[in-house]
Amino acid sequence: MHNDLDVIKSKAGEEIASASGLKDIHDLKVKYLGKKGLITTQLKTLGALSREEKKEFGKVLNECKNHIQDLLNKQEAILKTSELDISLKTQNIDVTVPGSSVPFGHLHPVTLVFDEIISIFLSLGFTVEEGPEIEEDFYNFEALNFPKDHPARDMQDTFFICEDVVLRTHTSPVQVRVMEKNAPPLRVIAPGKVYRCDSDVSHIPMFHQLEGFMVDKNIRMTDLKGILELVVHRIFGPNTSIRLRPSFFPFTEPSVEIDISCVICKGSGCNVCQTTGWIEILGAGMINPRVYEKAGYDPDKYTGFAFGLGIERVAMLKYGINDVRLFPENDMRFLKQF
Numbered sequence: 066m067h068n069d070l071d072v073i074k075s076k077a078g079e080e081i082a083s084a085s086g087l088k089d090i091h092d093l094k095v096k097y098l099g100k101k102g103l104i105t106t107q108l109k110t111l112g113a114l115s116r117e118e119k120k121e122f123g124k125v126l127n128e129c130k131n132h133i134q135d136l137l138n139k140q141e142a143i144l145k146t147s148e149l150d151i152s153l154k155t156q157n158i159d160v161t162v163p164g165s166s167v168p169f170g171h172l173h174p175v176t177l178v179f180d181e182i183i184s185i186f187l188s189l190g191f192t193v194e195e196g197p198e199i200e201e202d203f204y205n206f207e208a209l210n211f212p213k214d215h216p217a218r219d220m221q222d223t224f225f226i227c228e229d230v231v232l233r234t235h236t237s238p239v240q241v242r243v244m245e246k247n248a249p250p251l252r253v254i255a256p257g258k259v260y261r262c263d264s265d266v267s268h269i270p271m272f273h274q275l276e277g278f279m280v281d282k283n284i285r286m287t288d289l290k291g292i293l294e295l296v297v298h299r300i301f302g303p304n305t306s307i308r309l310r311p312s313f314f315p316f317t318e319p320s321v322e323i324d325i326s327c328v329i330c331k332g333s334g335c336n337v338c339q340t341t342g343w344i345e346i347l348g349a350g351m352i353n354p355r356v357y358e359k360a361g362y363d364p365d366k367y368t369g370f371a372f373g374l375g376i377e378r379v380a381m382l383k384y385g386i387n388d389v390r391l392f393p394e395n396d397m398r399f400l401k402q403f
Contacts, residue, residue, distance in 0.1 A: 070129045073103050081136045087148070090141045097133050104130045174403045175273060175392050178380040179256060182275060185299050186254045189292065191277065194255050196239035202229045204238035208359040209316040222262035224270075232260035235373055236276040237316060240352075244360030249367050250281035256376075266388045273376035278352065280362070280369030286319070289349055289370035293323055297346070300379065301328050308343065317350025317371055328382050344382065347374045 077097050084090050097103050107126055111119050172180070183193065196204075205223075207213070224232040239255035255276040264270055279288065286309075294307050306326040314320040325346050327338035334340040349372035354364035377389050384403070386392075391399050 070107065070125060073097070073107075074129050074132060077133045078136060081133075081140050084140055084144070087141065087144055090137060090144065094137055098130065098137075104133065171403065173392075173400070174380050174384060174386075175376055177403065178383060179273060179275075179376050182296070182300065182374070182376065182379065183254065183256060185296050186275075186277065189252075189295070191252045191254045194239050194243050194253050195257060196233075196236065196242050196255065198233055198258055198260070199226060200231055200233040200238050202231055204241050205231050205233050205235075208241040208356065209237055210353050210355045211315050215315065224260050224262055234261050235259050236274045237371070237373065239276060240278050240316075240371060241356065241360055244280070244357075244362060249362070249369075250279075251369070252279045253277065264390070266390065269377070269389055269393060271393070272389070275374045275376060276371065277374070278369060278371035280352065280367055282367060284351075284368045284370060286321075286351060286370070289351070289372065293347075293349065293372065297325055300383065301325065304331075306332070307346075312348060312350075314348055314350055316353050316356050317348075318353045320348065320350035323347045323349055323372070325382075329385065346378065346382070347372055349373070 077093070080093055080096075081090075084093060095102060099105065104126070111123060111126075114122060187193070205211075206215075223234050226232065236255040236257050236259060239257075240253070243251065243253055243255075257274065258271055259274045260271050261268070262270060279292075290307070290309060297305055297307050305328065308324045309321040310324060312320045312322040323346050324343040326332040327335060327342050327344050329335050329337045330342065332342040334342050338344050349370060352369045352371050357364040357367065377392055380386065380392070381389060
């Protein structure tokens with residue numbers, strides 16, 4: 066048996082020394098050290114030996130295995146170095162050329178505007194609240210003074226999950242949920258995604274809205290105007306004017322549309338503002354007493370205002386974008402501009 070190992074050891078040394086490539090090394094590893102290799106075959110003969118013979122032959126066999134493994138490792142290292150040298154000599158590689166840079170991403174323009182508006186309201190003492198995007202009909206409509214047969218429901222093209230569950234059409238349901246669990250005074254904003262079945266240059270099925278409301282004793286329309294004017298000045302600049310126009314929303318009474326002086330033509334008249342010098346920016350009003358009743362508030366004791374702001378609408382005006390569908394398309398040519 067010792068003679069057999071000497072033959073294997075000698076033969077392995079010759080074959081390993083003459084190996085010309087890494088594939089040869091791999092084949093020799095399989096031949097001598099693999100599951101069916103020559104060394105493994107010798108290991109299987111140990112079972113037929115006596116205890117003393119097993120101890121002696123096992124030691125010699127292990128030395129032979131380690132010797133062959135060392136020869137394979139050394140020859141493999143030599144061949145790897147040789148192949149690398151050949152590759153460097155035959156291939157035209159300029160090691161002084163800088164590597165390819167990994168481009169860094171940045172925040173989406175809608176996110177930039179969203180974060181800016183939220184930070185403004187936080188600085189005014191508002192807190193942030195969130196609610197479910199899949200909403201009960203009660204919170205999305207009924208608690209906000211939209212009865213089942215109310216024609217104002219047609220103002221919002223709704224995605225229905227089932228008869229009493231919808232994809233929320235505004236973040237206003239958060240107002241009711243907060244009122245149910247908290248007593249005044251309240252100063253809250255509710256940012257988030259909303260959904261409406263509509264798509265054109267100024268509408269997309271999913272967009273972002275920021276609902277805001279304040280409830281306390283003796284809150285007046287002048288408080289609403291003052292806060293919104295401050296917010297508009299911080300977003301669009303101190304020279305931007307605002308005006309309030311009468312409007313209708315079921316959950317506010319009286320209701321107003323808030324216009325700002327056109328940020329494109331500075332109020333002189335252009336295509337964007339349809340030569341009026343004004344652009345509609347959001348809807349607002351004093352909270353309807355019927356909403357207080359749903360939330361369990363005393364409408365004779367508390368007053369408050371609410372407003373809804375479309376984030377994409379603000380971003381379009383801030384950055385001069387003429388098609389809201391550019392926001393979700395994620396065209397890199399568009400996003401790189403921000």
